[in-house]
Amino acid sequence: MNFVFNPVTQQMETAPLNEKMACLSGIAKKEHWLIEAHELEVFEKHELGRGGFGRVVVGRLHGLPVAVKMSKSVKALRGINSLVNELRIFRRLRHPNIVMFHGARIDIAAGELMIVEEAVPGVTLAELITPPPSPIRTKARRLLLLRICKALRFLHLQTPSIMHGDLKPGNILVPQTMQPKLTDFGLARPVSASLAYENGILLNCLRV
Structure with missing residues (x-):
């Protein structure tokens, strides 16, 4: 796109x-x-x-x-x-x-x-992992992370690449289906490929 x-x-x-x-x-x-x-x-x-x-x-x-x-x-x-x-x-x-x-x-x-x-009924990832964390099985955790990575990969493969700019647990919504949703694109921006990548790795996609 x-x-x-x-x-x-x-x-x-x-x-x-x-x-x-x-x-x-x-x-x-x-x-x-x-x-x-x-x-x-x-x-x-x-x-x-x-x-x-x-x-x-x-x-x-x-x-x-x-x-x-x-x-x-x-x-x-x-x-x-x-x-x-x-x-x-x-x-x-x-x-x-x-x-x-x-x-x-x-x-x-x-x-x-x-x-x-x-509308995404559920909790944020931050709430999900706040002590005492919810009892999520290892397989479910891996699936959750995989789906988050798929969303980021989708953003990074746009033309030009899109950086979320504010990736954190509080900006990831998790419904009961465990189908996470990235939200809050207030700092998202398109970046040129020459600036975004170094040795095949997308830079500055995470802010804390």
Whole structure:
């Protein structure tokens, strides 16, 4: 899969919030990942967790359960170039071990952004291994690691390669099926092959 992006102009980085939101909404609509208000139902009191972007709450998209990331403040929209890049990368990734991105709900007037993702009922890998760890058999552990590696291999084989940039147990969701899902692509970015590899090994794919 080839990733070709038309970068947002540098002037837009310093533009007023409503102009940033309008720019983001225009890109989302053109690329068919804009979610309209009537399509999404959000249950703000049913919180699933919190992260750097903001709160994650329960939602329903066309009647189906989803996870909704709600931006905690306008600060989340300061780097519109990186945000647009993240969403463009995320929307093209389709793999059984990567959380699926459904789209974004953008409210220009309110300055609100909601990122809508696949709902993955379960726990994070961090919770799974926190003492006392869950009694997972050796075979199941190996299968779990293998599936995580398959997701990373899929990212690294894109053109250009995609580095997750924030790989850690807290960003890996594990449902009861033990089919792990990589999530939180806030630091993901495409990198050129010349920069990404050294002696056949992908560099800088793990941050702690």
